Amino acid sequence: MKVIELHKSVTESNDRDADALRSELKIMKTFLINLMSAPGSGKTTLLMRTIRDLKDELRIAVLEADIDASVDAERIASAGARSVQVHTDGMCHMDAGMTRTGLEAMGVGDIDLAFLENIGNLICPAEYDTGAAANVMILSVPEGDDKPLKYPLMFEKSDVLLITKTDALGYFDFDLDKCIERVRRLNPVIKIFPVSAKTGEGMKEWEDWLRENTAAWKA
Ligand SMILES: Nc1nc2c(ncn2[C@@H]2O[C@H](COP(=O)(O)OP(=O)(O)OP(=O)(O)O)[C@@H](O)[C@H]2O)c(=O)[nH]1
Numbered sequence: 001m002k003v004i005e006l007h008k009s010v011t012e013s014n015d016r017d018a019d020a021l022r023s024e025l026k027i028m029k030t031f032l033i034n035l036m037s038a039p040g041s042g043k044t045t046l047l048m049r050t051i052r053d054l055k056d057e058l059r060i061a062v063l064e065a066d067i068d069a070s071v072d073a074e075r076i077a078s079a080g081a082r083s084v085q086v087h088t089d090g091m092c093h094m095d096a097g098m099t100r101t102g103l104e105a106m107g108v109g110d111i112d113l114a115f116l117e118n119i120g121n122l123i124c125p126a127e128y129d130t131g132a133a134a135n136v137m138i139l140s141v142p143e144g145d146d147k148p149l150k151y152p153l154m155f156e157k158s159d160v161l162l163i164t165k166t167d168a169l170g171y172f173d174f175d176l177d178k179c180i181e182r183v184r185r186l187n188p189v190i191k192i193f194p195v196s197a198k199t200g201e202g203m204k205e206w207e208d209w210l211r212e213n214t215a216a217w218k219a
């Protein structure tokens with residue numbers, strides 16, 4: 001398993017670096033998704049199921065960012081996608097320069113759909129444009145329906161919200177309608193997909209969104 005040690009990007013403008021990376025990815029026809037959430041909400045599990053469902057249609061790769069450890073990249077590789085692990089030298093987010101270094105190490109020239117699994121954290125990753133074409137976040141049922149109130153920025157910055165672990169709705173006081181209403185107040189245009197990576201519920205809608213948006217990016 002390839003592991004890359006990253007250091008903080010020395011750059012004047014992360015936003016400018018992010019725009020440049022996005023333009024290059026557009027030319028390469030690689031649709032990059034920045035996947036963000038709190039630790040343990042189910043990013044890797046969701047990616048593994050998505051890869052298994054789509055790998056015969058799309059060439060998929062995953063850049064796995066963690067402060068330490070390489071277990072997630074190994075899990076992704078076992079699901080059948082190219083994967084590289086990057087370590088962030090203690091930092092709680094990925095910026096555009098770090099994303100570029102990771103993507104170059106992984107190689108995405110032949111890839112249709114690339115994911116960056118960002119560091120598990122609901123705060124810092126939302127503050128940095130990574131150069132991705134779309135921001136997707138996960139909120140899992142056990143975390144609670146009040147998270148949009150406490151961590152509004154990530155909900156504001158995301159194009160898609162996946163509300164995961166819906167198979168556990170019966171065990172938690174999670175009000176799905178109330179949660180969606182809170183999110184829509186912050187971001188009226190966000191797409192919301194309730195899903196369970198365990199049972200597969202809702203995965204088709206999410207995967208259709210991926211198919212459509214990957215095709216649109218490549219057009
Ligand atoms: N019941 C249920 N459990 C899930 C689901 N998705 C993930 N899990 C469980 O949630 C735990 C954490 O899942 P991960 O996929 O490792 O979460 P993560 O967001 O990648 O975690 P970090 O990379 O550490 O931030 C695991 O025990 C998964 O089995 C789901 O849809 N339903």
Ligand SMILES: [Mg+2]
Binds near residue numbers: 117
């Ligand atoms: Mg993970």
